[in-house]
Amino acid sequence: MPRLSSVQQKVPCLFLTEVKQEQSRKRLGQPFQVIATEHLNPLALESNVESALATEKLDGTCCYVTYYEGQPYLWARLDRKPTKLADKSFKKYQHSHKSSKGFTWKVEEDFRTVPEAWIPAHGVQHHEGTPIPDDHGHIPGWVPVQTDNKQYCWHSSTVDYDAGVALVLRPGDQSPDLLELALVPLVDLMEQTLELIGTNVNGNPYGMGAKKQPLHALVSHGSVGVGGPSPPPLDLQGLTSWFQESREGGLEGIVWHCDDGTLVKVHRHHLGLGWPAGDCSFSSRPVEVRVDWTADHDYRLPTKDLFASLSRLDGQRFSRLQDVRFDT
Template identity: 70%
Template sequence: MMRRLGSVQQKIPCVFLTEVREGQSAKRDRQQFQVVATERVNPVALEANIACALATEKLDGTCCYVALYKGQPYLWARLDRKPNKQAEKRFKKHQHSHRSSKGFTWNVEEDFKTVPEAWIPAHRVKHHNGRPVPDELGHIPGWVPVEGDNKQYCWHSAVVDYEVGAALVLRPNADEGDVLEIAAVPLADLVEQTLELIGTSVNGNPYGLGSKKRPVHCLVSHGSVKVTTLPPLDFQQLRSWFHESPEGRVEGIVWHCGDGTLLKVHRHHLGLRWPDGEPCFGNRSVVVRVDWTAEEYTGGKDLFASLSALNGHRFSRLQDIQFDP
């Protein structure tokens, strides 16, 4: 049986040591510096024996978590607790003059925006005097349960059915590893896992799923999409792989080490654009395995019902999934 992969609860360190350089960040608006990889491998990676780690594709969506809420398995959306305007100004000023967030002092009670009552901090967030401590970005990573009446999380809601206790999961097919499948998976089987929500209305939809008229969203368990063509851990070889290999058209790589350590590299770390051409994930073939009767789902436009009507159907590319008009 395969070992349980690390869940993504906080910022994952880069597999290379990084440095800060002047210039507009390609990832974050209003950030006037870039974090780029150097050619030196992060000692954390060597200590965790990264040579034996499982390399997986980093997918471009939004992070989710499955955990109990009100006594049943629920999907939780990522919600970082962020500083208010005054505190953010002080923090940015400190960052600019020190080129770092080190040495900045937060007043967690007064400096942060309020969050919903059900909000919980992510695992491994440091605490001081019983209160969660912000990370180097000035955020406190956390989660909020996805409830049906919250419009902000309507795309999260589309992939779960709490009455039936299931979620729509996109995963490699057990018999054909290069083929993906969309399946309705019991939420109870996903408890304590983190997953990526991808689809039509998430992060510009780099994988081309669905359309505005008929949106398609699904969850992908972190660590489930393996990368087998990766070169040795060398800066230049990895950069060439991302830049030139068809399999390298991915947002990044996450390594799952045997001791639970997670490490990553993002195209931005290597000075490369994302997306750049068609991502290889959107070009993988997919089979629909949502085999439930329509009566189980209320509402004809429901994504579960729509996919049930396509049960057993195979599409040559993920981006080709279409429903009859």
């Protein structure tokens, strides 16, 4: 099973970092950038990152599968955030102390309400039963994706709760570069975190679907290895060149899975590189559609029009992910 995502545990950068007081390339409104230095993070070295599995960091929104009302359910990320007044006090403290450490929150008063079904993410610390905000003043968490909630319509397009299945992009069995677009029982995804990617997520860097025929899918974290004849280099200059020059470097970032369970990551923005950048490696992979519910499966027949449309493409192979098109 893939290890926990960055939402559930803090994932340090592969390199030690420094903060530059200039507009972030990654987050709108953030007046600083976190830039990698030439020094490898001691945590990465202690965890033997040289032998770690390098996986692709995909550009979407984080999801989680666990039970809700007695059945496997997809959950969307929803951070509990402070009120405007509390956030103003927090940022003022950060500015004057050059850190958020020591700031005292009154969670019940300082934070906005969340839906009753909301749960905090794994790894969130608690004090006397109350979740404690992280260094950014947020409490990461999850809310169940209910089909009648338009806010999560693209999340819900990837699941059919009546049939108990989800639409998943995953590496195929036939070759390391091949992807499969397949229906997977939700129960097989229990306690996994996944990335929702597609037409209406983060500007669609992978070119999936179209405005009139949107296509979204889930990708299990840690499931997509970084391709190429050799692993990406672990020095700053070599890795920067790898992102800029190699065919495999057209991705948002890398997450290394170390043998002791430690995760470390690097994002293009850590290296001063923009994103998206040219052809994305992920969307350039061939894809085979495996949406056939007439086979001997344990789940009930899906009822979604999208799944029915994709089933007509069952067994077809496309040269690139962005070439997958269908009629509804």
